[in-house]
Amino acid sequence: MKLDxxxxxxxxxxxxxxxxxxxxxxxxxSLLNVSLCYGIVVLGMMLMMRTGLVSFGHGLYYCIGAYAGxxxxxxxxxxxxxxxxxxxxxxxxxxxxxxxxxxxKYRDIFFAMLSLAFSMILYGLLTxxxxxxxxxxxxVAAKSIAGxxxxxxxxxxxxxxxxxxxxxxxxxxxxxxxxxxRGRLAEAIRDNELRVEYMGASVRNIVHLHYIMAATxxxxxxxxxxxxxxxxxxxxxxxxxxxxxxxxxxxxxTGSVFAPMLGALLFETIRxxxxxxxxxxxxxxLGITMLIVIVFLPGGLWSLFRQRRAP
Amino acid sequence: xxxxxxAAGLNKSFGAVTAANDINIAVERDSVVGLIGSNGAGxxxxxxxxxxxxxxxxxxxxxxxxxITALAxxxxxxxxxxxxxxxxxxxxxxxxxxxxxxxxxIMASAGSDWIAAGRQTGNPGEAVDAILDxxxxxxxxxxxxxxxxxxxxxxxxxxxxxxVQPRILLLDEPTSGVSADEKFELMDMVMKAVRExxxxxxxxxxxxxxxxxxxxRVLAFYEGRIIADGAPATVLDAAEVRRYIIGEQR
Numbered sequence: 001m002k003l004d005x006x007x008x009x010x011x012x013x014x015x016x017x018x019x020x021x022x023x024x025x026x027x028x029x030s031l032l033n034v035s036l037c038y039g040i041v042v043l044g045m046m047l048m049m050r051t052g053l054v055s056f057g058h059g060l061y062y063c064i065g066a067y068a069g070x071x072x073x074x075x076x077x078x079x080x081x082x083x084x085x086x087x088x089x090x091x092x093x094x095x096x097x098x099x100x101x102x103x104x105k106y107r108d109i110f111f112a113m114l115s116l117a118f119s120m121i122l123y124g125l126l127t128x129x130x131x132x133x134x135x136x137x138x139x140v141a142a143k144s145i146a147g148x149x150x151x152x153x154x155x156x157x158x159x160x161x162x163x164x165x166x167x168x169x170x171x172x173x174x175x176x177x178x179x180x181x182r183g184r185l186a187e188a189i190r191d192n193e194l195r196v197e198y199m200g201a202s203v204r205n206i207v208h209l210h211y212i213m214a215a216t217x218x219x220x221x222x223x224x225x226x227x228x229x230x231x232x233x234x235x236x237x238x239x240x241x242x243x244x245x246x247x248x249x250x251x252x253x254t255g256s257v258f259a260p261m262l263g264a265l266l267f268e269t270i271r272x273x274x275x276x277x278x279x280x281x282x283x284x285x286l287g288i289t290m291l292i293v294i295v296f297l298p299g300g301l302w303s304l305f306r307q308r309r310a311p
Numbered sequence: 312x313x314x315x316x317x318a319a320g321l322n323k324s325f326g327a328v329t330a331a332n333d334i335n336i337a338v339e340r341d342s343v344v345g346l347i348g349s350n351g352a353g354x355x356x357x358x359x360x361x362x363x364x365x366x367x368x369x370x371x372x373x374x375x376x377x378x379i380t381a382l383a384x385x386x387x388x389x390x391x392x393x394x395x396x397x398x399x400x401x402x403x404x405x406x407x408x409x410x411x412x413x414x415x416x417i418m419a420s421a422g423s424d425w426i427a428a429g430r431q432t433g434n435p436g437e438a439v440d441a442i443l444d445x446x447x448x449x450x451x452x453x454x455x456x457x458x459x460x461x462x463x464x465x466x467x468x469x470x471x472x473x474x475v476q477p478r479i480l481l482l483d484e485p486t487s488g489v490s491a492d493e494k495f496e497l498m499d500m501v502m503k504a505v506r507e508x509x510x511x512x513x514x515x516x517x518x519x520x521x522x523x524x525x526x527x528r529v530l531a532f533y534e535g536r537i538i539a540d541g542a543p544a545t546v547l548d549a550a551e552v553r554r555y556i557i558g559e560q561r
Contacts (some may be wrong), residue, residue: 057526123510181416190411195457199475200388201417 006175006256014168018161029160031230031272035265036167041221042260043174044214045249050178051210052190056112057119058245061092061215063237064122065222067091067132068092069230070140079143079160084225092219098211104208114159119237119258126234137233163224170217171257177213178257218245235296247286253300263301315340315511316361316392316479320353321370323356323535330356331367332535338479338511343502345522345543346515348422348532348556354515355397357532358481361513362394363387374479391478397487397515399468406468407448410456411439414474438474445504446470462489462497473508480505482514486521494518498525519547519557531556 003011021029041062048055064089072087073079099118106114127135142159144150150158160211177183187198193203226232235241244267252263270289274282297303323331331353334434338344346354354401359365361372363384365472371380402410408504422459443449446466456467465485472480485501486494502525505512516522522529522543529546533556539549546552 068359084387116399181419183411184416187405188402191404195400195402195471196413196417197383197385198394199390199414199417199471200387 001126004175004179006258007172009169010172010175010257011160012024014164017164021157021160021164030228031268033160034225035268036163037221037225037228038263038264038268040167040170040224041245041262042177042248042252042264043170043257044217044255044258045245046252046260047174047178047186047210047217049188049249050190050254051207052172053107053111053116053207053210054246054249055214055242056239056246057115057117057237057241057242058214058218059237059239059242060115060119061096061107061218062222062225062241062245063119063126063232063234064092064095064215065089065219066128066140066232066236067222067225068219069223069226070138073140073142074138077143080147081142081145081159081198081227082144084140084227085162085166085220087122088219088223088226089216090219092222093212095207096215100208100211100215101108104204104210116239119242121237122237123234126237133233135234137235139231141230144225159224159227163228166220167261168226170220171261174213174217175257182206182209213286247290251290251301253297253302255302255305257297260301266301268283313340314338315319315375316513317373318357318361319373320373321357321360323353323360323365323367331360331370334535334537336530336537336540337338338513341509343505343512343526344514345526345529346513346532347479347517347519347522347529347546347552350558353533353535354532355374355483356535358394358483358513358515360483361387362392379511389476391470391476392481393475393479394467394474394481395465395467395476395483395485397483399461399464401456401464401467401471403455403525405456406453407451407456408439408443408453410467411442412436412473413479414471415439418475424455442470444471444531445507447500462493465489466497466500472508473504476488476508477510479511482512484515484517486516486518494521495524524548 017032037297040131041058045055046059068091069084069088098235101110103114121199126132133140142155145158145162178186185201189203189206196203222236248260248263248267251267271282271286274285280287316336316338317457318334318336321331321334322329334357342539346357352523356365357468363379364381367380371378374390374392377390379390402413419423443452446469448463448466448470451463456464459467465488469482469485486497491495498521503523526543528541529539529543530537531549531552533551540549540557548559
C-alpha cells in the first residue's frame with residue numbers, strides 16, 4: 001500500500017506531537033487533547049458533508065462513545081483506555097447501524113432534524129436515569145493502557161499520546177478511504193444521486209456506511225474525551241454540542257483530513273481566549289468568527305491553503 | 312438474431328393519463344432502434360420503465376431472458392442496461408476525468424466486494440484515458456463538468472453511461488440542445504464507440520435525419536401506443552406516422 005503525501009504528513013505530525021508531549025505546558029496538552037478529540041468527531045462530520053449531509057445531532061454518538069467507555073470503568077471495572085475507546089467506537093457503530101436504516105432514506109433538513117431528534121431523545125433518557133447520574137453524569141478514571149497500569153503524570157501523558165495517535169490513525173484511515181473507489185462516491189452522491197444510482201451503485205447503502213463511519217469516529221472522540229476530562233454528563237448529546245461540531249465542520253471545510261484537526265484547534269483556541277478575556281461575550285466572538293469564515297472562506301479554512309497553492 | 316430485451320403487455324397510467332398502452336417490443340441484439348413520437352407519446356416513459364425508474368402498471372420486461380420488471384435502477388444497470396438523459400446528469404463540481412473515474416470506480420466495485428471497493432485497484436487513470444479518447448474528450452479532461460458547453464455535456468453524459476460497459480444503451484434525445492453542425496459529429500462518435508463494443512442501442516429522437524441515418528429499426532409512439540414498427544424508410548413513410556408525428560414536413 002502506497003501512502004500519499006497527506007498520509008505521510010499525518011504520521012509525521014502525529015509522531016512529532018507525541019515526541020514533544022513531555023515538554024508541552026499543561027495548557028497546551030489540554031488544548032490539544034480537547035481539539036483532537038473534537039477533530040476526530042468532525043472527521044466523521046466531514047465525511048457526511050462530503051456526501052452532502054449535515055447532522056445536527058452528531059453529539060448522539062459522541063455521548064454514546066463517552067458513556068460506553070465510562071460504563072466499562074464504572075460498572076464493569078475495566079478502566080483501560082484502549083478498552084474504553086474500543087467500547088465507545090463499537091457502541092456508536094452498533095447504534096448507527098440500527099438508526100442508519102431509517103436515516104439513510106432522508107436528505108437535507110429532514111436528515112439534519114431527524115438526527116437532532118435522536119440526540120435529544122438520548123439527552124432526555126440520560127437526564128432521567130438516576131443510575132447514570134442523571135443531569136450530573138459521573139466521573140471516569142482510566143487507570144491503565146493496554147493492561148499497563150498508569151497514574152499521575154504518566155497517566156496524563158498516556159492519555160495525550162493515545163489521543164494524538166487515535167487522531168492520526170483515524171485521519172489516515174479516512175484519507176485512505178476517501179482515495180478509494182467507494183470513498184470517491186461521497187462527492188458524486190452530493191453532486192448527483194440519480195446518476196450514481198444509474199451507474200449501478202446503491203446511494204442508500206453508501207450513505208448508511210458513511211453514517212456508521214461518522215458515528216464510529218464520534219464514538220472514539222467521545223470516549224477519548226471522557227478519558228481526558230474525567231467526567232461525562234448528558235450535555236454531550238445536548239444540541240449545542242452538536243452545533244459546535246457543525247460549527248467546526250464549516251470552519252474547517254472538507255478539503256482534507258487535516259482540516260477538522262486545524263479547525264478544532266482554532267475553534268478551541270478562539271473559545272479559550274474569548275472566554276478568558278471576554279467572559280460575557282465569548283459567544284459573540286465565535287459568531288463573528290463564523291461570519292468571517294462564511295463570507296471570506298466559504299470553502300472553510302482548508303480553502304485558504306488550496307488558494308495559496310494554486311498557481 | 313435473438314431478442315435481448317422483451318417488453319410484453321406494458322401498461323402505465325398516471326391517474327387518468329395513460330402513458331403506455333399495451334406496449335409489446337422485442338429488441339434484437341446488436342441492433343440500433345429509434346423511438347420517435349411527439350411530446351407525451353410515451354417514449355421516455357418506456358425508457359423509464361426499462362431502466363427501473365418507473366414500474367409498469369401491468370406487463371413485464373425481460374433482459375436476456377430474465378424478468379427485470381421489479382428491479383431497482385442500479386440492479387438493472389448492473390445487469391447491463393444503461394442510459395443517458397435528455398438533460399445531462401453529470402457530477403457538476405468534478406472535472407470530466409473525475410466524472411469518468413466515478414464510473415470506473417463503480418465498475419471496479421461491481422457486486423458486493425467491499426474490500427475491492429475500498430482500495431485502489433489497477434490504474435483507473437488508464438481506463439479514464441481510454442474513454443476520453445473514445446469520445447474525443449481529452450481536451451476537456453480537467454475542465455469542470457458544470458461549466459462545459461451543452462454539446463460536450465451531452466457527450467460526457469453518454470460517456471458516463473458507456474463507462475459501466477452496458478450491453479444495452481438507452482439514449483434519451485442525444486442531440487437535443489446540440490447545434491445542427493455538431494449533431495452528426497456527436498452521433499458518429501457515439502455510434503463508433505457503440506459498434507466497437509457491440510452494444511445494442513435504443514434512442515429517443517425528434518430529428519428524423521438522425522433517425523434515418525443511424526437506426527436499422529424505428530418504433531413510432533402515439534398516445535402511449537406503438538403505431539408503426541419496422542425499417543426506418545417504411546416507418547417514416549407510414550401514413551399514421553406522417554399524420555401524427557412528422558406532420559406535413561415530409
